[in-house]
Amino acid sequence: MSARTLRLIGWRLIQVVPVIVLATFAVFGLLQLVPGDPAAVIAGETATAERIAQIREMLGLDLPLWQQYLHWLGGAVRGDLSTSLITGLPVIDEVLRRLPNTLLIVFLALILAISIAVPLGILAATHVEGKVDRLVTSIASLGVAVPNFWVGMILVGFFALSLGWFPTTGAASLFEDPGAALRHAALPAIALASSGIAEITRQLRSSLIEVLSSQYVRTLHAKGLSQGAILWKHGLKNVSLTLLTVIGLVFNRTLGATVAIEAVFAIPGTGSLVVTSATNKDFPVVQGVVFVLVLIVIFCNLVIDILYSILDPRMNKK
Template identity: 75%
Template sequence: MTKRQIVLLASRLVQVLPVVVLATVVIFGLLQLVPGDPAAVIAGEYATAERIAEIRHQLGLDQPLWRQYLGWLFAAMHGDLSTSLITGQPVVEEVLRRLPNTLLIVCGALMLSISVGVPLGLTAATHVDSPVDRVVTTIASLGVAVPNFWFGMILVGFFALGLGLFPTTGAASLFQDPRAAVMHAALPSVALAMGGTAEIARQLRSAMIEVLGSQYVRTLHAKGLPQSSILWRHGLKNVSLTLLTVIGLVFNRTLGATVAIEAVFAIPGTGTLVVTSATNKDFPIVQGTVFVLVMIVIGCNLLIDLLCTVLDPRVDK
């Protein structure tokens, strides 16, 4: 890593800090608006007011909100996301146990989106206003419009229940049984990839049409370069920043869409963990899980930003 890249990385990290702080404020603040008292849930239906007050004191819920927030933030920055109010287990352990299941289907969906969306976008860009272009744009429009969870139910009904080719629900550990893990993640990844594929295809088509109509590409044609070389070596390189940015956005959206998909396929991931914990008023689990997911999104955005500056040094100027 060069000195310039190190300086750039340091400056980007400094710029990210206010975003992280703001994200933690939003996470903590929104949970305070959720109705219900966690102490009352823990104490039980017939608990006395004294017992509820005692539990609130033990959990620190009787302290001012700003002190609760600072205490939680300080602990979170040191890797301590508190403990579950229901199970008593560390939140970090709960999240790390489920996070691989979520990341597996998200990464699988992202790879599918790229591997299908890029060829579709290039094909449409090289056949503008042709039947091929209209088919691709129609598919892309459907991919954006159709809900992921509905498409997931169709996949379950046909490929899992009908043909029996894939498991219907659940997940497997990628480290213990890779084949079973991939089989469980296949249908959820396909369901999640539909929207990402459409977005990549649409954005790449628009960017590539502009590049292919430029004077630079016409000069390459005049020099006798084959169409495939112009498209893959020169055209795709010129739209790499746009493509990289879109991929980053697709990853973030896919990560957020896992809640519905995990519910459809009964996957024990972070999405179902947040929903279950919110229902049980287990606020430390909700805070910790959302905090980890937000950090992943911020880290992804930072990585995309740095890659863009590597591909085009003018970006950071």
């Protein structure tokens, strides 16, 4: 790894600090706007005002908001994401227990999206205005328009309930039973991949058409290079940065879209954990999940920046 790449990594790590702080602060502030009192939820409907006040004091909810936030942020820096207001268990344990289920369907969806979208984008770009191009463009437009959760419900109804090929709900551990884990994750991953396939296909098609119609490519044609050689050696190389950018964006969107998909398939992942915790006013769990997901997104962006410097040597000269 070059010194330039190491400097890039160091600079990006410095830049992510304010991003993490702003993201956690925004989530903390928005959670305060949610109606209801966590202490009242814990105490129960028949609790007295004195009991609720006692619970608020015990949990530190009577402190000013800025003190609550700084106390939580200080713990997060040390790896302590506080404890659940409902269960009393460490938040980090609950997040790490559910995170593999979420990451499995996200990465499967990303692999599916790339594997399907790249060939479709190439087909469309090399058959501009033809039947293949119109078909691919129509499929991509449909993928953008149709919500992931609707695709998920259709998949459940047909492949799980009617045909019985896949489980309808739940998840399995990839480390304990890989086969069962993949069967449980298949339909959610396909549902998540639908919008990613559409987005990557559209962007790759547009970028590749622009490259293949450039003066540079016409010169290569004049020199006698075949269409296949131009496409694979020059066309895809020139759109690699654009493709990498789109893949990074699709990953981030897919990670966010798991909330709806996990609800459809009843998957015990971080998305369903956020929904349940927000409903129960369990704010430390919500903040912990968001904090971990923000770190994952930042790590993804860092990997993309490193790949930029590898794919485009000109960045190392800046």
